[in-house]
Amino acid sequence: xxxxxxxxxxxxxxxxxxxxxxxxxxxxxxxxxxxxxxxxxxxxxxxxxxxxxxxxxxxxxxxxxxxxxxxxxxxxxxxxxxxxxxxxxxxxxxxxxxxxxxxxxxxxxxxxxxxxxxxxxxxxxxxxxxxx
Amino acid sequence: xxxxxxxxxxxxxxxxxxxxxxxxxxxxxxxxxxxxxxxxxxxxxxxxxxxxxxxxxxxxxxxxxxxxxxxxxxxxxxxxxxxxx
Numbered sequence: 001x002x003x004x005x006x007x008x009x010x011x012x013x014x015x016x017x018x019x020x021x022x023x024x025x026x027x028x029x030x031x032x033x034x035x036x037x038x039x040x041x042x043x044x045x046x047x048x049x050x051x052x053x054x055x056x057x058x059x060x061x062x063x064x065x066x067x068x069x070x071x072x073x074x075x076x077x078x079x080x081x082x083x084x085x086x087x088x089x090x091x092x093x094x095x096x097x098x099x100x101x102x103x104x105x106x107x108x109x110x111x112x113x114x115x116x117x118x119x120x121x122x123x124x125x126x127x128x129x130x131x132x
Numbered sequence: 133x134x135x136x137x138x139x140x141x142x143x144x145x146x147x148x149x150x151x152x153x154x155x156x157x158x159x160x161x162x163x164x165x166x167x168x169x170x171x172x173x174x175x176x177x178x179x180x181x182x183x184x185x186x187x188x189x190x191x192x193x194x195x196x197x198x199x200x201x202x203x204x205x206x207x208x209x210x211x212x213x214x215x216x217x
Contacts, residue, residue, distance in 0.1 A: 037214030044205065048213070051134065060188060061135055063147055063201045068210040076134060079185045079200055092185040097134075108213075 004086035005122065005129030009033075010104045013121075013128035017047070017109070018083040022058040027083075030106035034119065034128055038110035044094060045077060046113035049106065051097030054078040062094060071098060087117070087132050135196040142172035143199035150174065154203035162203040169199040 006014045013034035021028045032047065039045060045065055059078025066074050076097045083090045093113065101107045117130040146169050154162040161177065168176030168188035175191045178184040184200055192198050 035214075039211050039213065043211045044202065045211070055134065058195045060185060060195045060198045060200060061140070061143070062199070063151065063205075063207050066208060066210045067213050069213040071213050079181075079188075092182055094181070110213075 001118075001131050002087050003122065003129055003131035004084065005124065005127040006031075007127055012105075014105070015084075015109045015114075015128070015130060018085060019053070019057045020081055020083075021056055023056070028057065032107045032109040033102050033105045034109045034114055036111045036114060038108050039112055041112050041115050043110065043112055045096050046093040046110055047080075047082070047095045048098055048101070048108040048110060049080075049095050050101050051076060051099060053106065054080060054095055054097040057081070059095060059097070065096060067096070071096075084130065087130060089132070137196075139171055139197050140199075143169045143197070146172060146174065147199050147201040151201050151203050151205065151207065155206075158204075160203070164204045167201050167203050169201070171197050 006016055014031050015034050016029050016031050019028045057080055059080045062077040064074045065077050078095050079092045080095045082093045117132050119130050122129055150162050150167050154160045166178045166181050166184035168184045170192035176184050176187040188198050
């Protein structure tokens with residue numbers, strides 16, 4: 001089964017997803033903190049990114065979602081094409097656009113995204129990865 | 133800059149109406165469907181999110197003129213984010 005691992009970033013689990021820039025169609029890698037505490041499996045969103053990143057990648061507007069906790073209020077939501085080339089993953093995902101993201105990361109990979117895969121350190125405490 | 137303008141507002145209002153209808157009437161053609169809107173009109177009614185997004189992009193390549201809604205969903209539900217900022 002294909003597996004991809006990334007080094008911890010700032011001591012936290014990180015996943016790297018590839019977006020596509022609207023201008024020029026270039027791939028654009030974003031490092032996200034893997035956070036199983038962000039949303040639930042049926043929350044209806046997969047990632048949290050800076051809203052400007054959603055716009056740079058031609059996100060299609062979706063109905064806004066309401067968050068509580070670390071983010072509070074109604075937030076714009078977008079459909080964005082997201083790839084994990086090493087896993088052959090290429091799907092549109094539901095992405096919430098925010099104005100501030102965790103320091104050292106470009107956003108958050110939420111539980112409903114991580115839970116599509118087998119995830120963990122796979123025996124290496126210095127890395128975090130996904131397998132499908 | 134976030135998408136703005138009259139088309140965005142028309143799409144947003146139509147999405148609100150579609151969801152309201154689906155939530156009131158389980159026999160609505162939109163109930164439990166993924167509905168894609170472009171330029172103020174419903175253009176896609178799909179069974180899954182991926183299909184809705186793919187068809188919506190085929191119909192209207194300009195993302196600022198499109199909108200998607202999961203009809204029958206309770207969009208007032210609050211989703212907790214426990215993560216640090």
